[in-house]
Amino acid sequence: xxxxxxxxxxxxxxxxxxxxxxxxxxxxxxxxxxxxxxxxxxxxxxxxxxxxxxxxxxxxxxxxxxxxxxxxxxxxxxxxxxxxxxxxxxxxxxxxxxxxxxxxxxxxxxxxxxxxxxxxxxxxxxxxxxxxxxxxxxxxxxxxxxxxxxxxxxxxxxxxxxxxxxxxxxxxxxxxxxxxxxxxxxxxxxxxxxxxxxxxxxxxxxxxxxxxxxxxxxxxxxxxxxxxxxxxxxxxxxxxxxxxxxxxxxxxxxxxxxxxxxxxxxxxxxxxxxxxxxxxxxxxxxxxxxxxx
Amino acid sequence: xxxxxxxxxxxxxxxxxxxxxxxxxxxxxxxxxxxxxxxxxxxxxxxxxxxxxxxxxxxxxxxxxxxxxxxxxxxxxxxxxxxxxxxxxxxxxxxxxxxxxxxxxxxxxxxxxxxxxxxxxxxxxxxxxxxxxxxxxxxxxxxxxxxxxxxxxxxxxxxxxxxxxxxxxxxxxxxxxxxxxxxxxxxxxxxxxxxxxxxxxxxxxxxxxxxxxxxxxxxxxxxxxxxxxxxxxxxxxxxxxxxxxxxxxxxxxxxxxxxxxxxxxxxxxxxxxxxxxxxxxxxxxxxxxxxxxxxxxxxxxxxxxxxxxxxxxxxxxxxxxxxxxxxxxxxxxxxxxxxxxxxxxxxxxxxxxxxxxxxxxxxxxxxxxxxxxxxxxxxxxxxxxxxxxxxxxxxxxxxxxxxxxxxxxxxxxxxxxxxxxxxxxxxxxxxxxxxxxxxxxxxxxxxxxxxxxxxxxxxxxxxxxxxxxxxxxxxxxxxxxxxxxxxxxxxxxxxxxxxxxxxxxxxxxxxxxxxxxxxxxxxxxxxxxxxxxxxxxxxxxxxxxxxxxxxxxxxxxxxxxxxxxxxxxxxxxxxxxxxxxxxxxxxxxxxxxxx
Ligand SMILES: Nc1nc2c(ncn2[C@@H]2O[C@H](COP(=O)(O)OP(=O)(O)O)[C@@H](O)[C@H]2O)c(=O)[nH]1
Numbered sequence: 052x053x054x055x056x057x058x059x060x061x062x063x064x065x066x067x068x069x070x071x072x073x074x075x076x077x078x079x080x081x082x083x084x085x086x087x088x089x090x091x092x093x094x095x096x097x098x099x100x101x102x103x104x105x106x107x108x109x110x111x112x113x114x115x116x117x118x119x120x121x122x123x124x125x126x127x128x129x130x131x132x133x134x135x136x137x138x139x140x141x142x143x144x145x146x147x148x149x150x151x152x153x154x155x156x157x158x159x160x161x162x163x164x165x166x167x168x169x170x171x172x173x174x175x176x177x178x179x180x181x182x183x184x185x186x187x188x189x190x191x192x193x194x195x196x197x198x199x200x201x202x203x204x205x206x207x208x209x210x211x212x213x214x215x216x217x218x219x220x221x222x223x224x225x226x227x228x229x230x231x232x233x234x235x236x237x238x239x240x241x242x243x244x245x246x247x248x249x250x251x252x253x254x255x256x257x258x259x260x261x262x263x264x265x266x267x268x269x270x271x272x273x274x275x276x277x278x279x280x281x282x283x284x285x286x287x288x289x290x291x292x293x294x295x296x297x298x299x300x301x302x303x304x305x306x307x308x309x310x311x312x313x314x315x316x317x318x319x320x321x322x323x324x325x326x327x328x329x330x331x332x333x334x335x336x337x338x339x340x341x342x343x344x
Numbered sequence: 345x346x347x348x349x350x351x352x353x354x355x356x357x358x359x360x361x362x363x364x365x366x367x368x369x370x371x372x373x374x375x376x377x378x379x380x381x382x383x384x385x386x387x388x389x390x391x392x393x394x395x396x397x398x399x400x401x402x403x404x405x406x407x408x409x410x411x412x413x414x415x416x417x418x419x420x421x422x423x424x425x426x427x428x429x430x431x432x433x434x435x436x437x438x439x440x441x442x443x444x445x446x447x448x449x450x451x452x453x454x455x456x457x458x459x460x461x462x463x464x465x466x467x468x469x470x471x472x473x474x475x476x477x478x479x480x481x482x483x484x485x486x487x488x489x490x491x492x493x494x495x496x497x498x499x500x501x502x503x504x505x506x507x508x509x510x511x512x513x514x515x516x517x518x519x520x521x522x523x524x525x526x527x528x529x530x531x532x533x534x535x536x537x538x539x540x541x542x543x544x545x546x547x548x549x550x551x552x553x554x555x556x557x558x559x560x561x562x563x564x565x566x567x568x569x570x571x572x573x574x575x576x577x578x579x580x581x582x583x584x585x586x587x588x589x590x591x592x593x594x595x596x597x598x599x600x601x602x603x604x605x606x607x608x609x610x611x612x613x614x615x616x617x618x619x620x621x622x623x624x625x626x627x628x629x630x631x632x633x634x635x636x637x638x639x640x641x642x643x644x645x646x647x648x649x650x651x652x653x654x655x656x657x658x659x660x661x662x663x664x665x666x667x668x669x670x671x672x673x674x675x676x677x678x679x680x681x682x683x684x685x686x687x688x689x690x691x692x693x694x695x696x697x698x699x700x701x702x703x704x705x706x707x708x709x710x711x712x713x714x715x716x717x718x719x720x721x722x723x724x725x726x727x728x729x730x731x732x733x734x735x736x737x738x739x740x741x742x743x744x745x746x747x748x749x750x751x752x753x754x755x756x757x758x759x760x761x762x763x764x765x766x767x768x769x770x771x772x773x774x775x776x777x778x779x780x781x782x783x784x785x786x787x788x789x790x791x792x793x794x795x796x797x798x799x800x801x802x803x804x805x806x807x808x809x810x811x812x813x814x815x816x817x818x819x820x821x822x823x824x825x826x827x828x829x830x831x832x833x834x835x836x837x838x839x840x841x842x843x844x845x846x847x848x849x850x851x852x853x854x855x856x857x858x859x860x861x862x863x864x865x866x867x868x869x870x871x872x873x874x875x876x877x878x879x880x881x882x883x884x885x886x887x888x889x890x891x892x893x894x895x896x897x898x899x900x901x902x903x904x905x906x907x908x909x910x911x912x913x914x915x916x917x918x919x920x921x922x923x924x925x926x927x928x929x930x931x932x933x934x935x936x937x938x939x
Contacts, residue, residue, distance in 0.1 A: 052556055052625050054347045054425075063627040064567070064585045071568045071640060071682075095614040098581055098629060100572040129574060214443075232665065232748055234446030234475075236585075237679050237741040239748060246746075255427075257418065
């Protein structure tokens with residue numbers, strides 16, 4: 052059993068634990084490489100099926116290729132895709148691209164708030180119809196009590212404090228010091244009414260592991276990750292006003308793996324292309340406490 | 345590249361973070377510019393630079409000055425990747441240390457040369473041995489503060505070794521280091537010419553990775569049973585992770601604690617490659633040749649393997665992390681693999697203070713941060729392994745009030761009063777000649793789930809009336825249903841023991857066996873008996889799948905300690921009582937409501 056297989060099978064075990072223990076369970080799919088690996092692992096865990104809704108938060112500023120790719124896979128893999136959006140903030144132009152909010156405020160409106168409302172069932176949920184390929188309002192607005200999320204420990208200081216099963220209290224707060232212990236494949240799967248739990252099957256994975264796995268399994272990913280001849284590509288995906296491409300000639304996962312191992316990115320953090328992280332030192336940490344992943 | 349998880353433990357302020365920070369710097373594992381950035385911040389705030397700051401990624405944490413969670417830190421050598429789990433030493437955070445250590449393959453235990461062995465130095469050492477971490481490297485840190493004195497070093501080594509040996513942990517690797525000055529971390533130091541051993545980094549690379557336990561009897565716990573019907577899928581897949589050994593197509597397998605057997609038909613995977621075997625460590629799934637009633641928490645073995653223990657009393661060693669003490673007379677939940685069972689403490693043999701190994705006998709509770717040896721009384725039979733068979737599959741955790749509050753290993757299976765009945769049932773299941781018609785097909789045909797409805801209560805409350813009316817209603821609905829008064833058994837099957845005063849258990853054993861046959865035939869069986877006690881229900885539960893038993897108490901006064909599912913009035917409101925039981929059966933999915 053090689054290392055990649057070890058983390059793969061541990062992740063699958065965790066995904067199945069979540070499925071067996073949470074009645075209202077969803078998985079976040081940001082379209083990025085991490086949550087797409089997560090989706091792939093779910094298909095493995097459930098032998099080709101994905102028996103839980105996939106939630107996507109559409110800020111409306113996502114790079115168009117991302118949405119095309121999302122809808123294509125949703126149809127092909129018969130995914131229960133659900134998206135949510137902060138319609139109000141968009142209507143009021145309360146956003147960074149409109150010049151009415153800082154990057155951090157914009158994130159907290161279009162991502163954090165939209166996500167919380169969608170998960171709690173307060174915000175409208177739109178679900179794909181596999182016959183038409185169109186989205187329709189989903190009648191289910193029960194809150195999700197378990198949400199599977201593709202965060203990795205190596206991404207960022209604050210994320211390295213996470214647990215595999217990480218409870219949030221009623222206010223969505225993340226009480227770092229109150230986290231329950233996890234040991235021996237035993238996770239916090241019982242919870243008081245009102246709590247919900249974030250489940251992190253990819254905690255042990257690094258950016259490099261993600262690419263090695265994408266390469267090994269031949270997982271379809273958005274073309275934005277690869278240089279299309281312009282000598283640049285995205286290393287991490289987000290909204291176009293805040294995500295910068297990096298200079299790179301990597302054209303496929305093999306090139307990216309090489310670049311991460313030996314090339315110029317070997318010692319540079321992945322999120323360096325995300326402008327909002329630079330706005331304030333502890334920005335990500337404050338966003339995380341508020342529920343943004 | 346290979347990868348190894350390492351936990352760093354030790355008393356607070358003995359230098360864990362400093363040693364790790366030093367390892368990161370000296371192996372060039374920090375992100376570009378990080379060191380300079382932290383140094384600049386220190387300068388700006390007129391604070392001396394500390395290697396420990398490198399790890400303090402969290403704002404909160406810097407404010408508190410202690411590393412509060414089992415953070416993960418990555419670095420690599422020419423040989424492999426290391427994941428350092430920086431376990432905090434503050435006493436409040438013992439739970440974090442345990443969650444860190446439980447994932448680790450080796451431990452670095454840091455002792456301040458100046459302060460010497462402290463409370464947590466001892467506690468952590470004991471916990472490491474209980475958590476089954478065999479590779480422990482002890483770093484005597486801050487050697488610069490004691491002038492790199494060999495004597496100070498030797499004394500601490502001796503004191504600590506004497507402590508560890510008391511509970512059988514053998515550690516022979518000790519290294520004198522200074523995290524701050526970098527002595528013996530990534531290269532041998534000239535300050536300690538008397539030390540002939542290797543530096544920390546070299547020692548790390550010499551540690552062994554434990555291989556997956558493949559050469560073992562097979563063990564897998566059922567995680568779930570999947571039947572996803574999308575896209576015409578008809579597979580009924582039993583999913584789980586193989587804990588020990590190898591599972592192959594065509595293996596005869598047994599599901600414990602019931603002891604039911606079947607054969608592996610296919611090993612399933614997502615891609616279409618036809619797997620014929622799967623080994624320990626892999627999450628997998630298989631289909632069976634003969635369908636059985638399988639559920640989460642069952643333990644699967646092959647019939648060629650030694651059988652697991654099956655009982656409801658276990659002798660365990662445990663550690664307790666709960667704020668409130670672990671007490672007798674309280675109900676807790678035990679999680680063993682994917683099984684979950686409620687229990688109470690039957691007896692506390694001894695409680696140990698893990699920092700000085702002081703022992704208390706005859707106590708009534710296990711307090712925060714103690715270690716104890718206890719007998720647990722489980723509310724259901726559990727199938728498990730003991731630590732002398734395999735530590736990995738002997739582990740459990742305890743949940744109290746939604747939180748994991750403790751954990752431990754099962755030392756011994758203790759006989760309970762039902763041992764004989766259980767053994768007979770396991771053998772009976774193993775020998776059972778299965779017909780070609782599966783339980784599932786019967787259930788489909790009769791449009792019902794076979795179930796034993798135990799109707800009990802005081803005398804003359806209308807048990808039989810209720811049962812007979814219910815029987816007629818279900819019969820008229822087309823159900824396969826049968827009423828059996830206990831008297832019908834008493835004068836026939838039980839004729840030989842009818843007058844024995846001490847044969848109450850045997851009556852219920854026979855009733856259980858009859859019920860088992862009728863349930864296997866697919867029936868809904870309605871049994872009436874006066875004042876059934878929990879003890880008797882327990883016997884029936886050993887013989888009939890507990891999920892297929894519904895207990896109804898008739899009448900207002902409940903005179904036994906039985907845990908019933910539903911209580912109804914009986915005579916004063918017989919029709920209402922009947923429909924209450926019927927709706928309960930519908931709710932439970934035994935029969936289906938005709939909306
Ligand atoms: N003189 C000296 N001080 C050290 C050494 N290692 C750590 N310290 C100091 O001991 C204090 C606690 O260290 P830290 O690494 O935070 O301890 P932790 O609580 O075990 O993580 C800090 O002030 C360090 O500077 C050492 O090797 N020599």
